[in-house]
């Protein structure tokens with residue numbers, strides 16, 4: 001007789017605590033098959049990268065150890081998930097598939113549609129559970145934050161007591177980090193993934209590093225120590241958002257009086273960002289097409305026809321001639337992480353000064369970010385490119401940013417060694433130094449390091465004019481309202497209208 005099994009399908013939830021699908025499956029009578037599928041087609045997509053796989057690999061190693069202790073190691077399958085389910089269903093009788101709702105990109109969305117169809121056709125019960133604060137089939141944004149906050153208060157689910165093992169089961173080998181499946185070679189290093197690293201990072205941040213969180217949040221270099229660095233752990237699920245939210249709360253409650261001044265405000269600011277996280281992911285849940293279409297339809301077609309490959313390559317490799325831009329990009333290429341402001345500046349520079357389309361630059365950044373999270377990623381790309389219609393237009397001045405955040409040019413010198421010997425006064429604008437200085441300092445303006453590829457001030461002026469033309473369309477405000485109703489943050493609006501009841505301007509994160 002064919003054996004009944006239940007499958008727990010792991011995706012972006014690589015942990016065993018606060019994992020409802022796993023817990024639900026574990027209390028059933030039958031054996032449980034914990035499954036991770038290395039989906040070959042996914043790894044061919046333009047947003048995926050070997051850097052992601054390195055991080056996931058670490059997560060899977062820890063997950064396997066944890067599941068083995070429960071009685072059934074992780075089963076790896078390499079291939080197409082529908083074919084794998086079909087094959088397992090012919091070998092066993094799949095009594096149920098237990099899985100979190102994934103709010104990913106259009107590729108994972110379509111894959112989930114295919115899996116659902118297959119399950120309906122073959123009478124395989126598919127049990128899906130909400131993940132984080134994202135609400136499926138949300139009726140209105142007005143109620144979203146209440147639902148989200150309620151979810152964050154719910155009890156953290158314990159790990160299962162045990163899993164009944166499945167006999168006669170074969171697992172594929174976990175592909176190595178350097179397997180050819182995962183595309184181009186890695187050019188740099190990767191933050192360590194996995195549950196153990198996640199817990200260490202969380203504790204270190206809450207107990208120590210967060211004391212300077214707000215102070216250093218935008219400081220290149222220092223931000224990597226004083227930000228939480230939890231984004232990749234949250235993106236691939238070695239921690240649940242609820243676990244982090246509740247850990248912060250606990251820490252806040254336990255702060256000794258002398259610690260309150262150092263940590264209080266920082267932890268509150270960090271908590272807000274965890275709420276933003278869910279807020280942004282909700283946007284792509286409600287409208288998956290924002291991966292490829294501008295939120296505000298009148299911005300469609302704005303930049304698509306203007307692609308300049310030379311400018312794109314200069315930006316993508318950190319050779320624009322703007323030292324701070326290039327330092328940020330080279331830092332990102334090497335480490336797979338930079339702080340929020342620097343991400344925003346890189347996109348803004350590409351979108352305004354270079355007039356490159358956010359979909360093209362977004363793919364490059366998705367591959368570089370270890371924490372690639374579609375909901376945050378595509379919404380932020382659109383915001384920083386001025387195409388949401390509900391956010392203020394913000395074009396960063398790379399020289400001003402450089403002066404503010406790297407006044408002595410230490411960060412620039414680290415990441416753009418061509419400029420190592422340049423005096424401080426020219427480090428932000430090397431094109432201003434005279435020819436004899438170039439000789440004396442071995443700064444070879446025209447050989448080692450490029451001249452600026454655009455004049456940033458005139459390029460921004462032109463970009464703003466083009467955007468203003470779209471904003472001047474008679475339909476613009478009407479369509480903006482529709483975007484706001486779907487995606488706008490009600491919390492910020494409420495705060496703003498308390499401060500000033502005279503303005504009706506929509507300003508959102």
Ligand SMILES: Cc1cc2nc3c(=O)[nH]c(=O)nc-3n(C[C@H](O)[C@H](O)[C@H](O)COP(=O)(O)OP(=O)(O)OC[C@H]3O[C@@H](n4cnc5c(N)ncnc54)[C@H](O)[C@@H]3O)c2cc1C
Nearest residue numbers: 227228229230231273276277340343344371372373377380
């Ligand atoms: C163009 C662009 C693309 C981005 N793409 C991603 C992405 O793919 N994945 C990603 O996790 N973050 C993305 N961000 C948001 C932000 O830059 C990162 O979340 C943050 O830098 C991660 O570092 P951290 O965990 O130390 O952040 P912390 O400052 O410690 O914040 C804690 C957590 O809050 C969330 N968070 C922080 N800032 C934001 C924000 N502005 N919007 C939404 N959630 C936020 C993240 O989950 C983060 O891990 C992007 C920002 C921009 C401007």
